[in-house]
Amino acid sequence: MFQHATVSPDGKMIAAVYNGKDGPSVVVSPFASRKVAVVARLSKSKDRIDGLTWVNSERIVISASYPKLSYGGYTRVNRMYAVNKDGTDVVLLQDKKAKNRPDWMDVLSTTRIVSLLEKDKKHILIQAYDEKDEGWSVFKVNVYDSDYEKLFVNKYKVSSWYANGDGQVVLGVQYDGNNNKKDTINIWHRTNNNDEWKLLHSRKLYDSTTFTPIKVDGNKAIVLTDHELYRQALWSYDIPSGKFEKVLFSHDKYDVDSALLSPDQSKVIGAVYYDHFRRNHFFDPNENNIHNKVAKIFSQYETSIVDFSLDRSKVLVLAVKDNSPPKYFWLDQQANKAGVWFSKYPHLENKPLANVEAFEFETQDKMLLNGYLTMPNNSDGKPPLIVYPHGGPNARDYQYFDPYVQYFANKGYAVLQVNFRGSTGFGNSYETAGYREWGAKMQSDVYEAVDWLATQNKVDMSKVCFVGASYGGYVALTAAAEKPNDYKCIVSVAGVSDVKALADTAYLMPTLRSFVENTIGHPKVDDDVNNMREISPINYVKNIKAPILLIHGAKDTRVSIKQSRKFFDEAKDADLDIQHIEYEFGTHFLDENDNRLSAFKEIGEFLEKHLN
Structure with a gap:
């Protein structure tokens, strides 16, 4: 809400x-x-x-x-x-x-x-496409009359601009897709608005150290990079020498997710990483004191500071648990008072929600994976199981409250989530182990998680349904084709059914080509094309036995609705038990109120029909 x-x-x-x-x-x-x-x-x-x-x-x-x-x-x-x-x-x-x-x-x-221009409260700097620069x-x-003043010509086809704390644009990131061997990212720099641009740093995508600028402070750049540590960390980069100087913050197990910026967005004041929950680390001890104060006041929750006033006296806090929806609290440090503002899901407050438990298991090839198991409250005996793989696949699950997970648990189902290889946040080796493993090791990781759960003797393994969205929908459809006798039903929300079609579409965007080639395959190389067809569930509908529910938004900008429409046509020709629901204004995440409510209702009724 x-x-x-x-x-x-x-x-x-x-x-x-x-x-x-x-x-x-x-x-x-x-x-x-x-x-x-x-x-x-x-x-x-x-x-x-x-x-x-x-x-x-x-x-x-x-x-x-x-x-x-x-x-x-x-x-x-x-x-x-x-x-x-x-x-x-x-x-x-x-x-x-x-x-x-x-x-x-x-x-x-x-x-x-690009900048809020701290000393000018009538203007901001905006990055926008300019026809003359073709970039x-x-x-x-001017935020009052929308008067636009162009600052300089984009000579280098830069696609992302960054300003320093004084509002001077001093850094630009250029994507160069003309290299026949490897796409290149070029970082351009100047000391101030009157200086000439110079090439600061270049890297080959997927073949060298990552380099994501956050802010420039004098002759230093603060950069999110996997330099030396093989996981994302915040580094100080010395611009004159072109060398990484020192680590500002890193974690020995998890990637740094992002930087914390001051309220006026002019300075980097800390770093964010996730274990099971979000963790904020502030560089300034005074900022950390505020964070520790917040954590102490709301000790029964996992807390993070959402925002605060410029003088830090007014603090907005987001507090959440695995079994309690996120809610905003306010803290007035001057008045020494605190209170609740609003819950994100007010109708779920004070409702008996299920606990989410973390687990780890080792795969057959000795990779240690992690995930979460949610058991329904007041279950009589062993509940049916929902296998719920996350989307992405370059994403991950958390222990946080999740509306889908809690909905399934409220219906009486256990929910299994696994951060299969290819998931992000756990360092380079965890993520890159999933490259080009669609339908292969990433898929078998989910099967092995189900097998691991079977040894725990907690759920009814004769009543298992796969539910997934986006890449998770692909996992669900692939499971239906590969293990037709193991699952009672399949739900795919905005799921991928044809990997080759997905790769072809993504490859039209120059900035996505390296990503597609490295993580899925090259859509113009015969061996890769053959593999994409082999791992596409749309080519194996005749193997499927379980009933299927497809849900897709017609306005999906990430996975074309054609992925579900074509699969539905193939499935109907094969006389499968399949239902397809489309939402006229539906987005990839079904984040419009009516669509989300309808989707929950349809999924709930489908699961009840086939699992109970």
Whole structure:
């Protein structure tokens, strides 16, 4: 119901997204109050609010997006709006010169805030596509009248720009897809707005150290990289010498996920990593003291600081447990008071939700994997099992509250989640072990997790159903074809059925080609193409016996709805027991209210029919 909550710089207000029956709305609330006022409302079903940013204590920038048909598939087109905290003076932040541009350029409209310009509260720096540069340029934008001023010409086809704490654009990341051997990432740098650009660093994708700039501070860059440690860490990079200088933060087991930025986004103040839950590490002892204070006050929860005012006196906290939905708390350090703001899922508060337990097991080839098992409350005997592989596959599961997991458990099912090889967050070797293992070792990891659970004697192994979304849907459909007698039913939400078709589509995007070649296969190399066909469940529908439920959003921009439509056609021709549900405005994540409720209902009824 509530998401993207953020505190105004002066600490007087909280802004958030409210998802109600009328669609997504931006709302504001006085700090420490539960009174809420609507600031802006977007179109129901069509629009999604992706983020909120306070430019100053009076004005908010809304990042939103909608799906648009382009070249036979849907892509997300994003827009930025600015609005006062009282809902007045709404402005679309768009270059007036771009109003008459052709429709096809909408697919290149991705905008991003480069700097909030700490000393200038009327302007921000925005990265937007510029037709003259045939690339992304940086504009100084007035958030009150949408006046655009282009700062410089993008000579090097840079696609991502970064500013230092003073708001000067000093770093650019260029993707070079013209190299016949390996795609290259080039990092361009200058010392200030008046300096010439120089090549700072180059790397071959999937063949050298990762290098993701976060911020520049003087002649140092703070970089997220796997340099030396073979897992992501925050490093200081000395620009004049072109050398990594020192580790700012790393973990001996987990990847650093991201950097923590100051409220004005001008400085890196810490790092984020995940074990079973999110962990924040602050560089400044005073920041850590606030974090420790929060953890002590809300000791019964896993907590993280969502945002705070510029003076750090007003703190917004997100608290969650495995069996309790995430909820926002406020902390006023000056008044020495704290209280609850709103729960993300208020109707699930004080409901008996299931515990999520972590586990580890060793595969036949001696790889140690981890995952989570959720057992339903008050189960009589051994419950049926839902195998629930995550999407991605370059993603991972956590021990956090998950609405799908809790829904299944509430229905009386045990839920098994496994971070199969290829999952992210556990270092390079864990992730790269899954490269080109679609339908192979990544798939067998899930089977072995089921076999491991069978030895625990906790669930009814005669009643097992696979449920997955995106890549998880692929795992589910593949399991149906490979083990037709083992599973009672299959649910695929936005799932992949044809790996070759997926690779072909992704390969049209130059920035995805190295990713496709390294993690799936080359769609133009015969051996790889043959392998993709061999691991595609759409080619084995005649093997399938279990009933199948397909759910897909028509506006999915990640996995084309054609993946489900073609599989459904093949399955009907093979006379399978299959049902296909489409949502007209459905996204990849079914994050629109009506679609999500309908999908839960359909999945629940399908499972009850085949597992009980």
